[in-house]
Amino acid sequence: MHTVLPFLLAMIVVIVLLEMLAAKLKIAYPILLVIAGLLISFIPGLPVVKIDPDLIFFIFLPPLLFEAAWSISFKEMKKWWRIIGSFAFLVVFFTALSVALITNYYIPGFSIGLGFLLGGIVSPPDAVSTGAITKFVKIPRSTSTILEGESLLNDASSLIIFRFALVAVGTGQFIWQEAASSFLWMVLGGAGIGLILGWFFVQVHKRLPTDAPTDIVLTLVEPYFMYWIAEKMHSSGVLAVVAGGLFLSTRRLLFLNSASRVRGYSVWESFVFILNGIVFFIIGLQLPEIVKGIRSEGISLNTAIGYGVLVTGVLIGARIISSYAAMIATLIFRPSVAPHARSQRLRFFMPLLLGWTGMRGVVSLAAALAIPVTLDNGEAFPHRNLILFITFVVILLTLVVQGLTLPAIISRTQLFGLYPEESEEEAKQKIVEGLYKHTYRFLKNKYDNELHDHAGLQKMLKHVEEKMEASDDNWMNEKTKAIFIEMLESQREYLSKVNKDPSIDEEIIRQQLFRIDLEEERIKMI
Structure with missing residues (x-):
């Protein structure tokens, strides 16, 4: 513990420094994190950090999904529910099916069940990665809502595929009738449990004498509680967290005061940022063991990289095909909501660009790490190391290749400026x-x-x-704003001098400093 703890603290410091560097270079920080996770694995003498696969989902997914549900606009999601729903469910299944068929054909010993397992892992685009990349270019709010809503819901659909495939690989059989009834319960039961628990937590916040710290602590506990209860009832914990998070998000003004909202935002932003960084570093630290396991199975590193490139190409191709299918269906059945391009050529390239936004990230990593090391009968899980390696290659390629080129493509083509907003x-x-x-x-x-x-x-x-x-x-022009902020800084200096007086209560000084901080943030928002 004494050797691992300093290493974990150093890891967090590195994550923060990489985020600063990414901001300076104006690139998305997940790109640097995944590259750093790759490079750090070559440093000799690092302690081995292992996490029980059963705990991967429980530790990382609930807060990440909960924060995403709080960040997105439910009103905008309802406005674009058709395209969000199609990409979150139909496209995910089509992508998983494509990966299953291709890997079953090209990878020796890779069954359809393993193909669906890998497809469920790598099919969902990552909301954090997409948001971090698109923040450097100006896109319409409708487009960002579609991407965020898709990323939020497709986590649930892909992980349902992952769970069914995991059962099929473990038992060697797949019964469609049982799978259909189980699927309905996972979807309806998970969403229902999330809504019920969301209502319960609203009442807890409203009826108990909570303050900002207790409100924030409760919001940190709530996603884990939703996930755990839903999983205990054999439904989808992911859907429970998403449904409950959306329910609470739409009612935040009813049960949280301004202090809880202001402070909670900073806490959650930092918490989720660290979780994202840790997941990328964990896969980097385990990469040498994964490569060693691949070679023990008789698969060369070049061959495994080739499989990763193949699966990445399948993912990009399936998303582009789905984007064109959605465009054609919209033009046929709902032409009134189709994007109005300045020319037919730009309209033709719009789905191509939308298909280029499918960066993979934390959810895929967490799902891959959650694959058990052994089956129920004690045998090693087939091709576990290969699946982990392919997942890492997919994330690396989509983040680096698509992530670095997407802002330039959006800026030069201006295709995302087609919606008259x-x-x-x-x-x-x-x-x-x-x-x-x-x-x-x-x-x-x-x-x-x-x-x-x-x-x-x-x-x-x-x-x-x-x-x-x-x-x-x-x-409040820029010159006035600069003078105002300079005045606030002088007030901080005055309070710091006054605080040296032993007879002054420091709590009063802190309250006034906090008021000044809020005033400065208000001025910055003008």
Whole structure:
């Protein structure tokens, strides 16, 4: 423990440094993480870090899925539910089937069951990777919602395929009737359990005298509880976490106060970031043992790399084919919602670019690591090391090749600018203007009598009137914002000097520093 703990702490520091480097280079940090995970495996003398495969899903997946459900807009998901649903379920099954057939044909001793197992592992695109890559280019909100919603739901569908394939490989048989009834229970039961537990946790937050720390701790516990209960009832823990997370997300204003939301956001952002980094490093540390296991099975490294490249090509091809199929179906059955391109040529290339967004990541790694080392009868799980190696190659290639080229393709082709959407600045301006008008009417209608006698209310009303009359340029331009932030920094320096007085309560100083931090963040958002 004394040797592993410093190594784990050093790993976290490296993850943070790599994120800083990625931000400076303006590339997605998962790309650097997966490359670092590969390079770190060649360092001699590193301690062996092993995690029980049964705990992989339970440790990593619930919080990652829960945070993704809180981040996405459920309103936007409902708006684009057709394309999200088709990519999250139909495309995932088509991709898994394609991988199963190709690997069964080209890889010696690779059964259809193992092919579906590998297909279930590598079929879901990663929301974290896609979001980290697309943040460096401007894409419409509708497009990002489709990608995020797809990544959220296809985790559930792909892991259901993974579970059925795991049973088929372990038992050597697959009964369609039992599989169909089990599938319905996993889908409906998982979603139902998630919604019920989501409602229960809302009541816990509302009825118990919680504060920001306890609210945050409860939100950290909730996804694990949802996942565990659903798995104990033999339904989908992944769907339970997704359904429960969406339920809680849409009601966050009802049971969380502003402090819980502000602080919780930072906690969850850091927590999920570290989890993502650790998963990539774990697979990197286990890579030498995986390569050793491949060679013990008589498979050369070059051959295994070739299999990984083959599966990557199948994944990209299946996604591009699915994108064109979705475009054709939309033009035939729902032409009113089809993207309006400036030319037929741009419309033709739109599915091609959408098919290029399928980067794989943490969920695929967690699923591959969750494959048991042995079967129920004690025999070694067939081709486990090869499946792990192919998964790593797929993630490496999709992140590096697609991840590095996608921003450049989007910027040069401007294909993601095909949806006629209102600009973000215009939408923000309308909301702000409406908010000021609402605030002005509220004060005038409800406190009109008090306005004449209360100096504080008069000042508040005058403040709102000035903001209504002023535009963004003359109310808070960049020069004024810089002066304001400089003034806040001088206030921090003053409080630091005052805090040296032993008679001053430091808690009061901290409260005032926190208020200044909130004020600075508010100014940055203007």
